[in-house]
Amino acid sequence: MNIHGTKIGILGGGQLGKMLIEAALPWDLELHMLDPDAQAPCHKIAASFTVGSLKDFDTVYNFGKGKDLITIEIENVNTVALEKLQAEGVKVYPQPEIIRLIQDKRLQKKFYKENNIPTADFILIEEAEDIRKHLEFLPAFQKLGREGYDGRGVARIQTENDIGKALAGPGLLEKQVNYTKELSVIVTRNQSGSIAAYPVVEMAFHPEKNLVEYLFSPADISRGEEEKAKRLAEKIIETLGMTGILAVEMFLTEDGEILVNEIAPRVHNSGHQTIEGNVTSQFQQHLRAILNLKPGDTSVLIPSAMINILGEEGFDGPVKYQGFAEVLAIEGASIHLYGKKVTKPYRKMGHVTVVDSNKERLKEKAKRIKELIKVIS
Amino acid sequence: MNIHGTKIGILGGGQLGKMLIEAALPWDLELHMLDPDAQAPCHKIAASFTVGSLKDFDTVYNFGKGKDLITIEIENVNTVALEKLQAEGVKVYPQPEIIRLIQDKRLQKKFYKENNIPTADFILIEEAEDIRKHLEFLPAFQKLGREGYDGRGVARIQTENDIGKALAGPGLLEKQVNYTKELSVIVTRNQSGSIAAYPVVEMAFHPEKNLVEYLFSPADISRGEEEKAKRLAEKIIETLGMTGILAVEMFLTEDGEILVNEIAPRVHNSGHQTIEGNVTSQFQQHLRAILNLKPGDTSVLIPSAMINILGEEGFDGPVKYQGFAEVLAIEGASIHLYGKKVTKPYRKMGHVTVVDSNKERLKEKAKRIKELIKVIS
Numbered sequence: 133m134n135i136h137g138t139k140i141g142i143l144g145g146g147q148l149g150k151m152l153i154e155a156a157l158p159w160d161l162e163l164h165m166l167d168p169d170a171q172a173p174c175h176k177i178a179a180s181f182t183v184g185s186l187k188d189f190d191t192v193y194n195f196g197k198g199k200d201l202i203t204i205e206i207e208n209v210n211t212v213a214l215e216k217l218q219a220e221g222v223k224v225y226p227q228p229e230i231i232r233l234i235q236d237k238r239l240q241k242k243f244y245k246e247n248n249i250p251t252a253d254f255i256l257i258e259e260a261e262d263i264r265k266h267l268e269f270l271p272a273f274q275k276l277g278r279e280g281y282d283g284r285g286v287a288r289i290q291t292e293n294d295i296g297k298a299l300a301g302p303g304l305l306e307k308q309v310n311y312t313k314e315l316s317v318i319v320t321r322n323q324s325g326s327i328a329a330y331p332v333v334e335m336a337f338h339p340e341k342n343l344v345e346y347l348f349s350p351a352d353i354s355r356g357e358e359e360k361a362k363r364l365a366e367k368i369i370e371t372l373g374m375t376g377i378l379a380v381e382m383f384l385t386e387d388g389e390i391l392v393n394e395i396a397p398r399v400h401n402s403g404h405q406t407i408e409g410n411v412t413s414q415f416q417q418h419l420r421a422i423l424n425l426k427p428g429d430t431s432v433l434i435p436s437a438m439i440n441i442l443g444e445e446g447f448d449g450p451v452k453y454q455g456f457a458e459v460l461a462i463e464g465a466s467i468h469l470y471g472k473k474v475t476k477p478y479r480k481m482g483h484v485t486v487v488d489s490n491k492e493r494l495k496e497k498a499k500r501i502k503e504l505i506k507v508i509s
Numbered sequence: 510m511n512i513h514g515t516k517i518g519i520l521g522g523g524q525l526g527k528m529l530i531e532a533a534l535p536w537d538l539e540l541h542m543l544d545p546d547a548q549a550p551c552h553k554i555a556a557s558f559t560v561g562s563l564k565d566f567d568t569v570y571n572f573g574k575g576k577d578l579i580t581i582e583i584e585n586v587n588t589v590a591l592e593k594l595q596a597e598g599v600k601v602y603p604q605p606e607i608i609r610l611i612q613d614k615r616l617q618k619k620f621y622k623e624n625n626i627p628t629a630d631f632i633l634i635e636e637a638e639d640i641r642k643h644l645e646f647l648p649a650f651q652k653l654g655r656e657g658y659d660g661r662g663v664a665r666i667q668t669e670n671d672i673g674k675a676l677a678g679p680g681l682l683e684k685q686v687n688y689t690k691e692l693s694v695i696v697t698r699n700q701s702g703s704i705a706a707y708p709v710v711e712m713a714f715h716p717e718k719n720l721v722e723y724l725f726s727p728a729d730i731s732r733g734e735e736e737k738a739k740r741l742a743e744k745i746i747e748t749l750g751m752t753g754i755l756a757v758e759m760f761l762t763e764d765g766e767i768l769v770n771e772i773a774p775r776v777h778n779s780g781h782q783t784i785e786g787n788v789t790s791q792f793q794q795h796l797r798a799i800l801n802l803k804p805g806d807t808s809v810l811i812p813s814a815m816i817n818i819l820g821e822e823g824f825d826g827p828v829k830y831q832g833f834a835e836v837l838a839i840e841g842a843s844i845h846l847y848g849k850k851v852t853k854p855y856r857k858m859g860h861v862t863v864v865d866s867n868k869e870r871l872k873e874k875a876k877r878i879k880e881l882i883k884v885i886s
Contacts, residue, residue, distance in 0.1 A: 135833060157531050158556065160846040177534065177554065407789075408648070411811075411841055411864060426838040433810045433864075434788075453650060456512060461803040464788055469537040487810075 135423050137335035140164065141196055143186050144205035145174035147470035147480065148399050150372070151407070152205065153177050158371060166195045174206075174469045185320035189213045194221055203422050204398055207231055225375040225422040226325070226397040234397050235371075238304055240278040244392055247371050249364065251392045252383070253307040260298035265486060268290055269305055272399055276303040309391060311383035315351055318367035320377050320417045320427050327369060327428035328417075330363040330410065333402055335381075338442075341478050347438040349405045353493070355382065360390050368395060377418040379403060397402035401440070408466050408485045409436030434464075434487045437498035441482035441505055443475035451475045458504045463499055464488050467505075474509075481507040512800050517541065518573055520563050521582035522551035524847035524857065525776050526786070526812075529582065529642035530554050532792035545786075546667075550848045559633045566590045573599055580753060580799050581775055584608055593796065600800040602700070602752040603659045603774040611774050615654040615681055624748050626741065628769045629760070630684040637675035639861060644669055646682055655682040663719060664680045669835055673678060688719035688760035692728055692743035697804050700752050705794075705804035706739040707787065710779055712758075715819075718855050723875055724815040728781045729868075730761065735825055739769050753793040756780060780818070785843050786813030786861045811841075811864045814875035818882055821850035826886035828852045841865050844882075858884040 142149050145167030153174060156163050159369065160341035162179035164364075170183045184191035186206065198200045201223045214228035233239045234403050244251040256267055263274065269490075270292070276285040276299050285300050288308075314337065318330040334351035351358070363499030365380040372378070381393040403414035412420075412428030420428055451473060459465050469482040484501050488494040515538075519526050522544030530551060533540050540557035542549075546817040547560045562569035563583065573579045578600045579591065591605035610616045621628040632643055640651065647669070653662040664676050665685040678777050691714065696706040699833035711728035712721050728735070742757040749755070756777030756779055757772040780791035789797075789805030797805055828850060836842050 154531065154534050157527070157534075158843070158845040160848040176556070179553070193516060411785075416843075420837065425834050428837070429840045453513060457802050460797065460805070460844070463806045466793075468535040471537040 135425075136160065138200045138228055138423065139198065140422075141166065141199035141202045142205055143192065143195075143202065143209045143352075143359060145169070145172040145178060145181060145473075146205060147173050147425070147468075148172045148205035149484075150177065150470060151404075151415045151468070152399065152418065155419055156412055159419070162420070164195075164199065166191070168407065169471050176471075186231060187209065196224075199246060201225070203418070204231065207235055207397060211235070223422075226378075227374065229398055230374045234395060234459050236277045237394070238274050239304065240395065241304055241306075247367075249368060249371075249392055250390060252309045255305045257305055258302050258303075260295065260300060262355070263289060263298055263305060264292070265293050268307055269307065271308045272305045273308060274298050274305055275381050277299050309383050309385060311385050311391075313351065313353065313384040314393070315353070315361055315382045315384055315390070315431040316347075317380045317382070318377060318400060318402070318403040318406070318414050318423045319362075319363050319369045319374075319380060319460060320414075320416075321375055322421040324372075325370075325377050326427050327366050328430050329365050330403065330406060330414070330430040331432050332358050332361045333405070335402060337476075338482045341442075343442065343478065343480070343501060344401050344440055347402055347405060348491075348494070348498075348504070349409050349436045349438075350432050354388075357384060357388065357390065364392065368392070376421045377403070377414055377506035401483075404483050405436040405438040405485045406430075407468075408487055409434055432438075434489055435491055435494055436485050437494050438489045438500055439484045439486070439501050439505075440480060441469075441484065441507055442505050443477050443479040443481055446475045447507070447509040448476045449474060452508050454506040454508060455504035462486065462501060465501060475507045478485075513537065514619045515577045515800065516575065517799075518543065518576035519582055520569065520572075520579065521787050522546070522549040522555060522558060523582060524550050524845075524849075524858055524859075525582035526551045527554065527847060528781075528790075528792045528845070529795065530811050532790055532796055536796070538796070541576065543568070544672050546749075548850050553848075563587065572595060574600075575692045578602070578793070581608065583817075584612055584774060586683075598826055600799075603755075604751065607749050611772060614652050614771070615679065617772065618681060618683075624744075626745060626769055627767060629686045632682045633679075634682055635679050637672065637677055640666060640672050640675055640682060641669070643682055646684065647756055648685045649682045650679060650685060651675050653678050662809045685764045686760045688762050688763060688768075690728065690730065690761040691770070692730070692738055692759045692761055692767070693724075693777070694738050694757045694759070695754060695755060695777060695780040695783070695807075696739075696742040696746045696747045697754050697791075697798045698751055699798040699804060700801035702747075702750075703804050704743050704806050705744060706742050707780065707791070707807040708785060709735050709738045710782070710807050712779060715855075718819075720855065720857070721778050721815075721817055723879070724779055724782060725785050725868075725871070725875075726813045726815070727809050730863075734761060734765065734767065741767060741769065745769070748880065753798045754780070754791055758846060759817075761769045766859070778860075781845070781860050782813040782815040783807075784845075785864055786811060811866055812868055814864050814885065815863045816861045816863075816875055816879050816882075817857060818861065818884055820854050820856040820858055822854045823852045824884070824886040826851060828858065829885050831883040831885060832881035836861055836878050839863065839878060842874070842878060850886045 150173040165178040197215040333349040333350040336346040339485035464487040522542035525549040542555040573594040709728040712727040713723040784790040841864040
């Protein structure tokens with residue numbers, strides 16, 4: 133395949149697509165995007181931008197027809213259309229059957245079990261009322277099989293009294309894990325099967341919204357834990373035989389055990405800091421994987437922290453930024469705005485990465501940045 | 510000034526403009542470009558792209574009218590139009606009078622002399638024949654006052670016999686300097702006068718074409734030489750009172766003296782490695798300067814080398830790349846292609862930056878890259 137003659141299509145044109153475009157520009161690659169939102173972050177910067185549903189068979193099929201290579205920046209896409217495109221000779225990475233597996237948390241959990249991948253105990257349930265049959269399993273999280281994303285599709289069921297809060301639809305009950313840290317490993321595999329894992333990062337989540345609030349790279353864990361987490365991520369991508377970037381979110385338990393929480397077959401919020409903090413960004417790494425180039429060096433250049441910029445509570449409308457200049461006055465801070473025209477509470481509007489060779493100073497800077505930058509309307 | 514409401518226009522839409530766009534995307538800034546070449550690197554990725562002469566008063570004036578801020582990526586532009594725009598309230602950085610000064614090597618040299626900035630001895634001449642009056646000054650370089658760029662406009666006059674090779678037009682004779690290294694310092698100054706210099710880099714030029722062939726960052730010089738070079742660059746930008754990035758090329762002589770060779774009031778080939786090798790890239794730094802943000806951290810993250818990708822001799826036509834995948838298989842290598850559709854011998858078609866914590870390995874990698882990557886047709 134001649135890289136510079138390859139027509140690349142991407143399902144989704146949001147912030148992840150935007151950062152893929154930013155990574156593709158220095159290579160003079162053209163990325164064509166499909167997104168339902170005519171004002172999505174990529175709409176002005178993609179080589180071409182098609183407005184349409186990612187879940188509709190005809191839309192996805194017609195978009196993919198005539199492309200050489202299709203990839204995704206969101207996993208809720210029509211995999212039947214992708215399978216047909218693949219059968220007709222279009223390369224689709226990650227492969228459609230892997231996207232389908234990951235779209236459904238029930239299938240994901242079964243995959244872990246079948247392949248001896250450590251994960252929290254779970255019970256499949258068909259509807260919320262089934263929880264009553266498993267009261268001995270509580271406290272637990274109820275997770276819907278499909279459509280969960282950025283904290284949606286998850287309910288915390290502590291006792292029988294919480295069953296009224298349970299969500300409708302097939303899903304699973306997952307045992308509540310007592311963890312000390314939430315970790316993530318970004319791992320890549322190219323077409324030829326070369327695999328490379330990034331150093332482990334650790335995440336701090338928003339206490340209510342289940343969104344990453346801070347991320348620190350590298351994680352402050354033992355060398356043994358680091359190796360265990362990386363080997364686990366490598367095992368998953370190898371078992372899947374997947375091409376592209378895979379994000380593996382994990383729990384580190386009080387006993388030093390590592391359990392897989394969720395995986396995402398795409399560039400991921402827990403890899404944004406690789407743009408500034410690592411030799412190769414996850415975005416370039418994904419392009420390397422799908423174009424069958426050798427994986428780039430994943431090393432950390434300098435410790436980094438990533439802070440998501442979320443829409444402020446109480447604001448809904450045309451976007452305004454506060455604290456832009458103040459954040460950029462902090463040494464080592466880089467701002468990424470996603471170019472969304474409208475803000476709403478907790479919408480992901482951008483992120484900041486800050487680097488510092490001193491980890492204590494890094495944490496202080498991250499907190500200061502969080503206080504300084506606001507998206508209002 | 511509200512940064513996100515600022516309409517920014519750039520004179521020139523070549524590779525430097527392209528890398529400015531790449532730096533502006535994460536900030537969600539829109540850059541509007543003017544360039545005479547309808548196929549220039551920025552033509553598809555600028556917020557708007559106007560085709561027209563940079564030297565024509567009306568074209569530049571009409572382009573600048575309605576913008577809030579104008580900057581340049583090439584210095585051969587109509588400064589009269591820029592002065593009129595400035596008088597009408599458009600911010601122009603670098604300031605028109607500085608662009609005019611730097612457009613003419615004769616004025617540049619006089620500026621050094623008047624401000625006690627060390628530079629090679631010189632004599633102003635009005636035409637080639639004047640050289641005969643200064644035979645005692647040879648060996649020397651004849652430099653035309655205007656229109657010199659990328660090695661053009663310079664003739665080496667060793668003895669009286671070379672006068673036939675001299676160029677027509679007013680210029681200067683510059684004493685040949687016995688130097689051990691060619692250095693460059695990128696320095697920035699924002700609107701408020703905050704100045705920051707990057708660590709010194711050293712350049713190796715193509716033996717015939719006077720184009721940078723390799724660049725190494727940081728330069729292998731003493732701490733005293735490093736400080737002297739940085740202070741000199743800071744003195745120049747402060748004396749000029751310029752806003753924006755200034756590249757200061759220097760000679761390190763056998764006696765440890767530092768002489769200023771040339772300055773360029775814009776992002777520069779000798780700062781490309783800052784994208785991967787330093788905390789803040791020169792491109793983001795220029796945006797910081799003209800938007801009056803605090804200068805970013807200029808520190809080296811990791812030693813880097815930069816290799817220009819020049820069109821191969823013997824090829825003239827639609828571009829093809831050789832060695833793309835092979836270069837990307839070298840750890841720490843990043844390719845930047847400028848997206849020019851047509852190659853010709855020695856045309857700047859792209860560059861590669863490679864990083865390595867070990868300086869010897871870095872040099873070996875740079876040589877290997879130089880051999881691997883070719884632009885043919």
